[in-house]
Amino acid sequence: MIADARPLQPEFVPGDVRHRDGEIDALTSALEPVLEGRHADPVLLHGPSGTGKTCIARYALEKLRGEVVDLDTQCVNCWEDYTRFKTLYRLLEGVDRALDVHRQSTPRDELLDRLRDATDSPYVVILDEVDQLEETDVLYDLHRTRNLSLVLIANAERELFADLEGRVTSRLTTAMRVEFARYGVSELVGILEDRARWGLQEDAVTDGQLRWIADSAAGDARVAIGTLRAAAEAGEREGLERLTDEVVHDAAPKAKAEIRQKNLEKLTDDQRALYDIIDESDGIRPDALYEVYCTRVDDPRTDRTVRNYLKKMRRYNLIEPEGRGKARQYSAVS
DNA sequence: CCTCCACTGGAAGATCGGGAAG
DNA sequence: CTTCCCGATCTTCCAGTGGAGG
Numbered sequence: 001m002i003a004d005a006r007p008l009q010p011e012f013v014p015g016d017v018r019h020r021d022g023e024i025d026a027l028t029s030a031l032e033p034v035l036e037g038r039h040a041d042p043v044l045l046h047g048p049s050g051t052g053k054t055c056i057a058r059y060a061l062e063k064l065r066g067e068v069v070d071l072d073t074q075c076v077n078c079w080e081d082y083t084r085f086k087t088l089y090r091l092l093e094g095v096d097r098a099l100d101v102h103r104q105s106t107p108r109d110e111l112l113d114r115l116r117d118a119t120d121s122p123y124v125v126i127l128d129e130v131d132q133l134e135e136t137d138v139l140y141d142l143h144r145t146r147n148l149s150l151v152l153i154a155n156a157e158r159e160l161f162a163d164l165e166g167r168v169t170s171r172l173t174t175a176m177r178v179e180f181a182r183y184g185v186s187e188l189v190g191i192l193e194d195r196a197r198w199g200l201q202e203d204a205v206t207d208g209q210l211r212w213i214a215d216s217a218a219g220d221a222r223v224a225i226g227t228l229r230a231a232a233e234a235g236e237r238e239g240l241e242r243l244t245d246e247v248v249h250d251a252a253p254k255a256k257a258e259i260r261q262k263n264l265e266k267l268t269d270d271q272r273a274l275y276d277i278i279d280e281s282d283g284i285r286p287d288a289l290y291e292v293y294c295t296r297v298d299d300p301r302t303d304r305t306v307r308n309y310l311k312k313m314r315r316y317n318l319i320e321p322e323g324r325g326k327a328r329q330y331s332a333v334s
Numbered sequence: 335c336c337t338c339c340a341c342t343g344g345a346a347g348a349t350c351g352g353g354a355a356g
Numbered sequence: 357c358t359t360c361c362c363g364a365t366c367t368t369c370c371a372g373t374g375g376a377g378g
Contacts, residue, residue: 083363083364084363085362085363085364086363107361107362108361108362285340285341286340286341286342287340287341301365301366301367302366302367302368304343304366304367304368304369305365305366305367307341307342307343308343308365308366311342311343323375324341324373324374324375325339325340325341325342325373325374325375325376326339326340326341326374326375326376327340327374327375327376328340328341328342328375
């Protein structure tokens with residue numbers, strides 16, 4: 001069934017990207033100064049999830065690496081590395097200067113100084129999900145780092161700027177914006193055809209099945225590819241030569257359940273207790289939630305901390321709030 | 335329209351654990 | 357060993373928000 005698992009992985013970057021010629025052109029022309037060893041102005045890629053922002057950014061960097069000697073690149077996922085320290089540490093890793101920073105008692109902002117020392121050749125940096133960054137002042141410092149070019153990726157442009165510090169915003173107003181729209185069904189089918197051709201045995205999946213997956217993914221390529229992968233894995237387990245419609249239709253919820261399970265494993269015991277309470281309820285008000293929480297765990301945190309936990313679980317898309325103000329209720333995402 | 339109040343999340347300080355310096 | 361400093365996490369305090377109900 002599966003001939004090559006890599007094209008079915010979410011982080012796979014194809015050698016030839018479909019349906020995004022305009023966006024690629026815009027990004028590569030924005031990065032053109034790097035070809036001459038200068039640093040490029042920041043570029044902001046924005047649009048809904050699964051529209052190819054990360055893929056196109058990685059693709060453009062790959063191409064750039066082929067054309068520029070002494071080019072360093074790094075991709076930081078700010079959703080995981082959401083503090084100043086972690087972001088800078090990741091950037092130092094990209095230029096192999098993070099080796100002895102394991103010690104925590106490095107003087108304040110030694111990381112930034114070190115990064116500035118290290119970047120004597122062009123360094124192009126992707127900050128993915130930059131709207132998840134909590135200490136946005138690091139953007140200001142990076143913007144002022146010689147030889148460092150920023151490619152920022154965010155879902156919602158407006159929300160991003162609302163969260164940014166004033167001095168960061170003013171620097172980024174000149175940034176080139178590239179907007180990514182949702183894929184149409186036929187575009188998604190095209191993407192899936194490629195992945196199926198590269199990753200699956202011949203004739204493992206029909207055009208109709210790919211169309212069904214594309215349809216159910218609602219313009220999100222990540223969901224579509226994840227569904228195809230879940231279907232292929234299920235087919236492999238069952239020893240099928242060709243996917244049946246039933247396996248394909250079961251794969252969509254399975255792909256989502258896998259993501260949720262992975263996120264649940266990242267929660268602490270306290271957070272997990274909160275999730276369980278919300279999951280058992282059919283919509284619960286915050287004060288009632290906290291009350292139950294205090295009876296469930298031995299050493300309950302304060303309500304403020306619990307609110308931070310809720311924020312985190314919302315980011316993981318595990319729970320969702322309904323209503324505002326006093327009418328607020330939390331429920332688990334099904 | 336106005337007030338109340340549950341809810342929200344920013345800011346600042348305390349605490350914890352780990353590692354380095356003395 | 358103790359002391360100091362770091363990032364991460366938690367607590368304390370509090371101002372802002374917007375439904376609910378007068």
